[in-house]
Amino acid sequence: MAPDAPERDWSAAEAEIMEATYRALLEHGYAGLSISRIAAELGKSKAAIYYHYDAKDDLLAAFLEFAVDRFEETVATETGDEPTADLEHVVEKLLPLRPDEEQRQLQAVLVGLRSQAVTNEVFREQFTRIDDRLAATIREIVERGIDEGAFRDVDPSRVAEHILATVNGAMYARATTDRGSAAAATRVSVASYVDSELRRDP
Amino acid sequence: MAPDAPERDWSAAEAEIMEATYRALLEHGYAGLSISRIAAELGKSKAAIYYHYDAKDDLLAAFLEFAVDRFEETVATETGDEPTADLEHVVEKLLPLRPDEEQRQLQAVLVGLRSQAVTNEVFREQFTRIDDRLAATIREIVERGIDEGAFRDVDPSRVAEHILATVNGAMYARATTDRGSAAAATRVSVASYVDSELRRDP
DNA sequence: TGATACTTACCGAACGTTCAGTAGGACTAC
DNA sequence: GTAGTCCTACTGAACGTTCGGTAAGTATCA
Incomplete structure (x- = not known):
């Protein structure tokens, strides 16, 4: 990580x-x-x-840090030695198949905060950092998988960005629409994407 | 469509x-x-x-309609007879490889509005409808591709949700982070996803 | 006694909203 | 043709409420 x-x-x-x-x-x-x-x-x-x-802005900045900490805590991965399982693990953290109330709430709050990044530089930097880190985490797993021969020789960076975008998109939809089952379908599809795009042995 | x-x-x-x-x-x-x-x-x-x-809420409801109209106008597709090209076309509309200022602005505004869907029922319904329609549009293209023998016999619904989530996620990231190149990478990856997951002939 | 963690009471500005009034065009009546 | 009436599309001032923020005082504890 x-x-x-x-x-x-x-x-x-x-x-x-x-x-x-x-x-x-x-x-x-x-x-x-x-x-x-x-x-x-x-x-x-x-x-x-x-x-x-001192001011509302200070409180907001502190809260952004607080919420980001809380989010990154839940994503924190103890990586195992099986890249496929590690990938599955990270994806489950970001896009739980059946999110509990706490997970739903945190993601709702984060979506609300994140939309402020459109007009607010401080917020934008923070969420850029988050996505940078998540992409790096996924990329490292893919790289390891390639090194160990478990994955095909794909572009790790490209695959990582694809998975991150998909997971983020499904999470976004879950928080802003009533298409919960679509998010679940996407979740399943990510698994089959990993299977067909990455796994060496069929 | x-x-x-x-x-x-x-x-x-x-x-x-x-x-x-x-x-x-x-x-x-x-x-x-x-x-x-x-x-x-x-x-x-x-x-x-x-x-x-009569009230700010009324104006906001009207504006939501206005913005959604504008968005769906830009996505409106005249479908051709080549499913791969149609898919490419829809994806380009949703996630332009090089968005101009107008496209960037509209998406920024939509992300701001959409975040309100977390707490506001009216907004939520509207964005549910949007995603429903987009998913249906993509699904129909995939179905046609399968019927015509251009695509493999995948689950059209699952693939449509995957593509929509990926595109939405990249668009979201583009609007809320400075990871513009990541969005472009994702855009490219969607093409290769379609290629490896869908196309019959290699 | 003084630092810590507050409360009460307030300020000016901005908020959504309403109201009385009016400029200007359109429509009839004479 | 012009006077009277009406309508649309506004303006400017004000309403009560809430906003972010502050000054002064108070209770608790070392």
């Missing part, structure tokens, strides 16, 4: 504010996110939030 | 408001979209907008 940046440590109060922000985002979406709403979720006054953060 | 719904006809004044909304969205994003901002782009007073729309 690509090297992780060291995780920031959140004080108890900060962590509570992050959780409150998370809940407020889930309920009202990014466009409806306000300090008052976060304070209401927090069960404290607005000023309590300003005691810990 | 899947049948289109009849397009609504916009009065000149309404069309101008839609264009102003489009520009305001481009500049400020969905979260920063306000009646004042739209009025500023329009070059008229806020009240002028309320003369044409």
